[in-house]
Amino acid sequence: MSRPTITVLYFASASTATGLTTETVPIPESGQTLSELATILTARHPNASNLKEILDSSQWSVDCEMIDEPEKLVLKGGEEVAVICPVSGG
Template sequence: MESKVVTVLYFAAASTATGLTSEKISIPDDGLKLSDLTEVLNQHHEGKGLKGIIETSQWSVDLEMVEDPDRVLLRGGEEVGIICPVSGG
């Protein structure tokens, strides 16, 4: 049986920290709360400062911005974006 995965898209500082623009992350068969994805990604990219970046960022799931990550259950197949704050000038 194939494990469930989500595709994580990294933008701006998150991309710089991980050295990636995207990657597939396995999640439990019973799903994973979006808010818990921070810890999964932090463990996967330990020592790269990703947790601090995520804490100041917003999430998107399938191109929709997420207001409350605690209320979103990932079931596999979703595209999750880490949208970092950007400054303009």
């Protein structure tokens, strides 16, 4: 049996840093909290410039729903997680 996976969508500076717009990421059978995902993504992309800082300042969306408390949301597999980077505009 294969491990559960999630789909991560990258936008703006997160996409630039990783060179990706999407990737499939395996997660533990027991699940993992959304707040732990930044550490996993940073480890998967050790050469991505400033990725940790980008993820730390970003918000998260799971299955098109903004998440206010990522430490309370447990990913089980099958979710689509978007990294929503801060934007500046004028």
